[in-house]
Amino acid sequence: MSVRQGLLALLAQEPMYGAQLRSEFEARTGGTWPLNVGQVYTTLARLERDGLVEAVGADEDGRISYRLTRTGRAEVAQWWVSPVDRETTPRDELVIKLALAVTVDGVDVDRVVQTQRTATLRHLQDLTRLKQRATTHLESDEDNGSVDLAWLLVLENLIYAGEAEVRWLDHVEARLIREASRPRRKARAIPTTDGEGTGAAGAPPAAHDTISTTLRGAQ
Amino acid sequence: MNSTAGNDPILRLDNVTRVHGTDSTAVRALAGVSLDVHAGELVAVMGPSGSGKSTLLNLAGGLDAATSGQVLIEGQSIGTLKGDALAKLRRRRVGFVFQDFNLIPSLTAIENVALPLELDGFRVGKARRLARLALELVGVDELADRYPDKMSGGQQQRVAISRALVGDRRLVLADEPTGALDSHTGEGVLRVLRERCDAGAAGLLVTHEARHAAWADRVVFLRDGVVVDSTGSAQTAEALLDPAV
Known part of the structure; x- marks a missing residue:
């Protein structure tokens, strides 16, 4: 998540000082990605250095507010119309763990899958409770509707991500069962250096090929 | 959310096994499953196809009989009941909600909901009053006089939930109740089910979707007829997963 873009987008609404930016950012994302105030000030200093924001003076408590410059405004406008970069895949510990589990001897992969599925489901239950509360709040509260909506959307994103993870784990389990029942070399075996086996002509890709494809993007 | 923890469960499966076929063709659909569902x-x-989910639900509702072990509904073992007595217990104590709603097309919503009570000997007037109350509780009383083909899928499923919990019925068994609905409507149905359970009903929900299972207080995972884990009981889960035990 780019803190820089987030702060710029908030400043497009009105001038704010550091602590205010931090609390606005957290309120709109439900505190899902907490910022420390030092991070906010460091980012503001860089934005000022790059000519994207400028100080508008201090209030009576000495807090300095910042506003966007013309260049800053253009940068925000550009951000809204640009897609988020999905080319570089962030490193995902679970994907790496499963990829290693199927290639390292002696790992109980079924147990790895089930342990994770239970934990993810438990997390999904927590998120669903939060969502129930957020939905009720959104329906009853008129003052802060857009912030409630933002929080609900963040929660729903986390719920869909959790659901996708469980579906993927179900898929891993089903594929391992299929691979185990195949009358040929086990897919779990570590590929040998003689170049034989896993890439046999006409054979569908083995489980570890699928997972390693995912990992290649996770630099 | 379990408001009556410690009391007797509304539904208890005690070491239930169901075997289909005999001898060499025998298949264990369910093997030693124990499960309690309390009021509230x-x-x-959850489980893949063939894991025993539907068998479990059918046994819980008295639509199928256990090969061994016991199923108790509000303390009564249903294995010993035969014919009419079993049908009566089902009618009075258990409600089903299916993926395809299963409302009778020639009856209005209120007639559908009142039907199990009328079959049970209630006077029509009283059955209708209780049916209207059940419709109100899920927020669809304005649909009382509408026929199923004039209702949306979500509305039909809410009527089906009303029917499942009409009168004294407190146990609702739901088999993929959101399967035929779009995501938003399906969520509305789960919300209603959740609210009815919060108000004191006991619900057993079979689903293959994690997002839907997450509405439950507890999620039980079935594999090949065996409970392999549960989100509600860390101790059991650890015991089950620890090969040393």
Whole structure:
């Protein structure tokens, strides 16, 4: 998540000082990605250095507010119309763990899958409770509707991500069962250096090929 | 959310096994499953096709009989009941909600909901009053006089939930109740089910979707007829997963 873009987008609404930016950012994302105030000030200093924001003076408590410059405004406008970069895949510990589990001897992969599925489901239950509360709040509260909506959307994103993870784990389990029942070399075996086996002509890709494809993007 | 923890469960499966076929053709659909569902609780059962989810639900509702072990509904073992007595217990104590709603097309919503009570000997007037109350509780009383083909899928499923919990019925068994609905409507149905359980019903929800199972207080995972884990009981889960035990 780019803190820089987030702060710029908030400043497009009105001038704010550091602590205010931090609390606005957290309120709109439900505190899902907490910022420390030092991070906010460091980012503001860089934005000022790059000519994207400028100080508008201090209030009576000495807090300095910042506003966007013309260049800053253009940068925000550009951000809204640009897609988020999905080319570089962030490193995902679970994907790496499963990829290693199927290639390292002696790992109980079924147990790895089930342990994770239970934990993810438990997390999904927590998120669903939060969502129930957020939905009720959104329906009853008129003052802060857009912030409630933002929080609900963040929660729903986390719920869909959790659901996708469980579906993927179900898929891993089903594929391992299929691979185990195949009358040929086990897919779990570590590929040998003689170049034989896993890439046999006409054979569908083995489980570890699928997972390693995912990992290649996770630099 | 389990408001009556410690009391007797509304539904208890005690070491239930169901074997189909005999001898060499025998298949164990369910093997030694124990599960309690209390008033105020919604329990989800997840598992792939063939894991025993539907068998479990059918046994819980008295639509199928256990090969061994016991199924108790509000303390009464249903294995010993035969014919009419079993049908009566089902009618009075258990409600089903299916993926395809299963409302009778020639009856209005209120007639559908009142039907199990009328079959049970209630006077029409009283059955209708209780049916209207059940419709109100899920927020669809304005649909009382509408026929199923004039209702949306979500509305039909809410009527089906009303029917499942009409009168004294407190146990609702739901088999993929959101399967035929779009995501938003399906969520509305789960919300209603959740609210009815929060108000004191006991719910058993079979689903293969994690997002839906997450509405439950507890999620039980079935594999090959065996409970392999549960989100509600860390101790059991650890015991089950620890090969040393």
